[in-house]
Amino acid sequence: MDYTVTIQEESEKITHAVFHKSVEIVEGQYGHYIYKKDEMIYIPCGGAVFVKNSITEVETCKQYLTLYFDSGDGKRRTILFPREDLVENKIVSLTAYGVQVSKKTADYLIKSIENQEVNVKHLLCHAKLGMAEWNGEKIFKGAKGVGIDSKYTGKLRVSPKGTYANYKKMLKQDVIGHTPMEFLLSASISGLLVDYLKESISVENIMVHMIGESSTGKTTGALLAVSCGSAPDFLGNNFVFSFQDTLNSLMRLIPNSYPTLIDEGSLLTDRDMTQTLYSLSSGTEKRRLSGGMEVNESSRFRTALFLTSEKSILAQCNMNTGLLTRNFEFQNVTWTSSAESADRIKSVVTENYGHIIPRVAKWLLEQDRQELVEKIVQETNAVIKRAREAKTYNNLTERTAKQSALILVAVDIVNEVLKLKLNKEAIGDFMEEHSLVNSVEQVSIGKRAMEWLLQFISKNYTQFLSKDSPKEISNCRGKLENMQTVLLNTDEESGMRLKVTASEFMKILKEGHFSEKATVLKEWKEMGYLKAQSDRYISRIKIVGDIQVKGYIIQLPVPSNKIGGDGEKDYEEVLEERRKRINKPRQVIKDEYVEDDFFSIDDDDDLDFPEDWK
Template identity: 30%
Template sequence: MNLNNKSFNNKNHQNLYVEVLKKLINSKTGICYLLIRFWHSPSMSTLRVLPRSDIYNNSNILIDLGADVSDLKSLVKRISQQESQLDISYTHTDIGWSYLEERKVFQGSTSYPIESEYSGEIDITPKGSYAGWLKTVKEYAMPQVALQLAVVLGLSAVAVGFLKDELDGSLFVHLYGASSKGKTTFAMLAVSTAGNPNPTDKNTLMSDWSDTANYRISMLANNNGYPVVYDELSKCNQKDISDFCYNVANGRDKGRLNSNAERKDVPTWSTTVISTGENSLLAQCNNNGGLLVRVLELSIETITESANNAEQLKQGIIKNYGFANTKLAKCLLNNEEVVKKKFYKWRNKIENDIPVKNSLITRLSKRLAVIMLTAEIAKKIFKLDFDIPKIEKIIIDSVIKQNERHPFDIGESLIQYLLQDMVSHSEHYQKCLQFGFQDEQYSNLTAVIKQTNSKRLNDNEVSNFEIVYIPLKFEELLNKGGFTDTNLCLSELKKRNYLVTEKSHNKVKRTIDGKQIRAYAIRLPTTLFNPDFE
């Protein structure tokens, strides 16, 4: 529209010209929007995307934006005339993989292969140039394998969303270690593959653990291919983050009702989430097993080469970002069958390479396979010389360390915890011979360790005692150790034939201090614990 002083002095349009630029359909909801430029003067204007119904049915919207609505009928007619001359185009607020016109598309600042424009709030508009980003990565990131992994993790969000049906949730990676070791730089580099990595800017993919849980979830809602960061775990005010972390890794928020007691839409996602902190994330969660196969913890000694190297890297990616994940998405979409074959190849390889063997590792290996799959494909697309064997070694070593700290076998972890408590708090356990108590003075009794006839638990293990726990004390003990699901713990003991049961009951009748109660009775092999009844 050609504006000049004469037209703005026209008495019929003295306050404002309204220019309809685009007619947009939200690809998910089907709701129609208009992109309108409100001209306040020949050199000053405001752009707004407004629901079509608000423009035609709510004159307050136009008034608030400064339009002259003294002749509302003429104004609406002018808008309608302009709209009728426009073709319809798509807009989207979800990001990552979706479906449009029954075709799989990747939605970023624009979408591929069907064109659509992003109208959401997250800053994913590319900045600078792809060449600038690539140059920065080659010069300042590729010399360190840890930073290679950062790039791969950022890109892996695209693969996680693409392979959503093959996985059972998102990829959740926690990087921890001493301060000033480059963890935030690592996270920023990962985010730069997809959007604005500057943690001081608004609406970026970089979040903070000090943000509210609802805000952190909002960054993930309907995100199927863009990495998200939660920086600095030490800033988190939640005492127990187990449920939150489980939801993040599971790719689904809690179900909720609105004020009318109606079900609200439940946000879902399938992407890569990177957390950073000085301490272990799993150490702040309970020991109920679900997170152990959903979270990969990385403890890397050296991330950046030097403070100067880190600063040069950050400056480069703040100036150039948001190009790489779309390039990867196009490749995946055009090679779907090959991608899936590579995924299963890596899954089998990782299962074989990890020395820890149990069913939980099998589930974790799917997430780890996505990382390695991404590294292999990205190496070809971006001509970046990722050291594939060393990246896999970081991951495998991390899994081994994670199993040492938080055993994937929750039953093994539980048994070790119970043994440690008996040793470190022996004053809470009363030994009982077959014909009477060995000791008489015990305070704050947790259990009685009772001598019994020898019983074979399985082909290799024998027990000659029972640990008879007072039920309330047993449940308190489990909670104290982070084992908040009592039934799961009992089930793990049953699997090993360590829990003494009575028909369909998990509790059995036992006498403690002359009183018969229903208690939890556990038999452990003498090879693990051999109480001295002499």
């Protein structure tokens, strides 16, 4: 059972431990004294086990003893031994390493060790990384502690290698002056900022999706980000992972503060990545019950994540707008300035890494936390102001502005701590240029759903009844009707409408990864895409003969005869014509709902929606 323990630092060493006077180490052997015929006789039990130091783990306050001994082969061995195993039934496990101990002598060995541990040096260690608290003060746990005299005892390669001078020389030569690489350097530091301020501001992990062919330098750029804190390679024991790893393992392995790469997004094929991205963004693992029906501790992390792939990972998620606000996605960016530059970067970071994160962490711990929060608020407001001036502001701008602000504040921190000259304005423009929420077509789930529907109809035209189709078709998905051209609320023309049953509509949306059916219908009604009575979405429709069913009447933003038939066009051509028509003068009528039209609904109709799919 684990207990909650705190350690109070004292100015002088105080101990009330019992000293076992009858147990002693004599001439390299541990043993005990007995009285025999009024004299003390020493009984040796085995080769002595010496205590080098006592180590307390910061996260759990558990103690470990560094033990060393000379075994039967004459060689000295050292072992880190949990103090909780200093009991008779567990101390005998040391026999496997060459210690002379049995059930009969176990008690004497334990007392011998306890006598020594009072006088040895007591140290601190940590097994986890990132920002934490110790005795009420903020500390940073890296290869060495900052704000605490502690060392990392894990296997991850976070100890600095090479020299800071070589690393900084590479930054000046191959990063400064090339905005994409300056952005990656800043984003890697922003993860440390997210971890440091996690109790002060509500923000999720920085997630950067880098999409493109292998020649774009995306992996080199991502490894540069990783090299700020740890070994940037694919050899293991670092923060370079693959999407071949399970989500559970990723959630357990990703650290706080340290930039992390998840590579090989191209291996995902058709896997739904929605839950994966939400989990990585929040940095919180699902809670699980143990065999004893107790809630296991869930993993949590705050950092910057870099995801590389040859295709969009967001395209493999559902179409909820929430993911747009949680990710930066960059497609077909040339990350390195040249092939020669990429080679130099890889060569330098392989031999020189782990120098930046500790330096920035030390600087952060010396700053007033509230002042940093105020800087982020100022940058957030500045991002929102620029969006308003550029007329790209929408309902998602404020949700994404804080993440952009964190990276911009990180630019200032890099310039201050590393004495570099990153171009803050260019980095801001770079983020805005590639923003996922600056485009109305991206932000509006209604727009995205309509484009998916047009694509679906174009691809599956023969499954829809129309003037060109046979009177009867198998696997009918709906009915297309030409109509007089009308002007929709989006200022688009519509000369065709789709009638589709409620159940079939849900299937079509699901195929396009749209799970927010009600949101799609609401936006479509506001845009004029959906025809229905003012207080309803669903209508009575006729697809085959005079059979009335519940469904939807959808005004397609295309002229008549522009999808399928003899003049069948592919999806991109239809959409391109759509875009061109928006600015053309038109002679059309405004579409209005006719109260007594054939798709009206009686007041006593049951209009409950089916349950959304899971």
